[in-house]
Amino acid sequence: MxxxxxxxxxxxxxxxxxxxxxxxxxxxxxxxxxxxxxxxxxxxxxxxxxxxxxxxxxxxxxxxxxxxxxxxxxxxxxxxxxxxxxxxxxxxxxxxxxxxxxxxxxxxxxxxxxxxxxxxxxxxxxxxxxxxxxxxxxxxxxxxxxxxxxxxxxxxxxxxxxxAPTHGRPTWLHHGSSVSHGSNAVTPTGTWPALAAAAAGVELVNLGFGGGALLDPFVARTVRDAPADLLSLKLGINVVNADLVRRRAFAPAVHGFLDTVRDGHPDTPLLLVSPILCPLHEQTPGPLVPDAAAFAEGRVAFRASGDPSDPTRLTLERVREDLARVVAERTGEDPHLAYLDGRELYGEADAGELPLPDGLHPDDATHALIGERFARLALGPGGVLARAREPR
Incomplete structure (x- = not known):
């Protein structure tokens, strides 16, 4: 019956x-x-x-x-x-x-x-x-x-x-771009943040937004006000491919974003993550545009259309330099802040074996790789977020 x-x-x-x-x-x-x-x-x-x-x-x-x-x-x-x-x-x-x-x-x-x-x-x-x-x-x-x-x-x-109960698992809140959102992953549990959260035994709040990690103040206030035990911010790629700001404005905007987050989370372990390797934008600024020839063939692909000779415009190489410098400048006042170069999650050697299919987003296998590495390097025992929780 x-x-x-x-x-x-x-x-x-x-x-x-x-x-x-x-x-x-x-x-x-x-x-x-x-x-x-x-x-x-x-x-x-x-x-x-x-x-x-x-x-x-x-x-x-x-x-x-x-x-x-x-x-x-x-x-x-x-x-x-x-x-x-x-x-x-x-x-x-x-x-x-x-x-x-x-x-x-x-x-x-x-x-x-x-x-x-x-x-x-x-x-x-x-x-x-x-x-x-x-x-x-x-x-x-x-x-x-x-x-x-x-x-x-x-x-x-x-x-x-x-x-269902949470069994006391800590909450990890992550903000990032389409890569963090899960673009090109086949399933929701196959996005790299979901895989990293599962491996580390944490409760995920994913604020990865396709095309939307642009240092918006209202997003900083959202992170500031949301309950979280661990925080990570993966910044830079959208600012480059939108050609949103020049280099002069980028580092101060990152400082301002971090200042706002720290108003609500003064001691929460916070990891600033630079972009994974993206050959399109390593040395070429945005704006990013669809590749018309690829679309005509039934493929989705993109290309960078900015002027690489313009030193005022952002590339991923410049973004990583600036993000590392921002963290170094804040070290004395913020002992719970850490930095991770995104190329440790996906770098030159990986691009040869697992190229980005559309030039911008990882496929399912690459999401799995990034998730495993983030869990190990950031969330797991001895990871940078775990170390950031230790008293200094």
Whole structure:
């Protein structure tokens, strides 16, 4: 006899990794920036990226053998680019993925990278079903797609559901660019921050935003106000590929970002991470532009279009010099601040074996490499964040 499913209220305590939950006409929309910060977003790109629930998951304690989740996804379509795969939902039990599902239908967001125009089209709610789960009380984690905006409409189960405990795990809050967001990773648990968090046994809050790590003051205030036991900031690549500021303004802006974060986290271990190797921008400034020839062949690729001879413009080599200098200048006043060169996560030797497919973003295997190295170098015993927690 089949046990009937009953509605499970989508209460905030079930959701991990989001900083805000917006009540919509359909249900709950997880946000990775709070409402006050969202009111200051100046562009559609960041407004889209912060709703894509990278690192957001439902943490459930239940004896259920069947779960159903109704969602309203937003699918992205880039004009002139190959179709994107559907986002993936992953159900994890005891650290192992036991089921996956993708939502069909939903809204469509049509994006023209040439004009910057965003057009939204409405679509239907989708239902995801996870069945044949093991009997007995257990903790389940349902990861939402890292790159697909997902409204939570309804949850049903054949047994009661309560929030799973955190077991005292420390919270690690990370802010970065599309690489941290998870671009080109296939699944949400396959992004490098999710892999690093799993390896280190920490609770992840991922504030990696595709195209959005631009030293915005409202993001600094978000990090300042969010609860966290460990902090990391991976800065530089978006400032270069957006050609946002000249070198004169970069280091002072980083200092200002750190000053704001320290207003709320004066002693929290904080790691400043420079960009991973990206040959496009090592010695060539932005702006970054789509590679039209690659798009014509059905491939996504990019190229740097700035003038390498202009010493006022930022390249990744200059960014790393400035970030290292910022940390050195603050060492005396901030003993819990550390620096990690991103090329220790992905460098010259790795690029030969695992080149960036589009010239900018790592593939699944490279996310795994970066996640393993970050867990070891930063989060694990003897790592720079662990050392930063020690009294001096």
């Amino acid at each position: 089949t046990t009937p499913l009953h509605d499970v209220p989508l209460v905030p305590d079930l959701v991990r990794g989001a900083l805000d939950l917006e009540r919509t006409e359909h249900g709950l929309l997880p946000h990775r920036l709070p409402a006050g910060a969202r009111a200051r977003i100046p562009d559609e790109q960041l407004a889209m990226a912060e709703t894509q629930p990278s690192g957001v998951r439902l943490a459930l304690r239940t004896a259920a053998t069947v779960l159903e989740l109704d969602v309203l996804p937003t699918k992205r379509v880039y004009v002139g680019a190959p179709p994107r795969p559907d986002g993936v939902h992953e159900l994890v039990l005891d650290g192992r993925v036991v089921a996956t599902a993708s939502a069909t239908g939903g809204r469509t967001l049509r994006i023209d990278m040439g004009t910057g125009r965003f057009e939204r089209l409405e679509g239907p709610v989708a239902m995801l079903r996870f069945d044949r789960l093991p009997a007995g009380e257990k903790d389940l984690v349902l990861w939402l797609p890292h790159d697909e905006t997902t409204e939570l409409v309804a949850l049903r189960a054949d047994a009661p559901v309560t929030p």
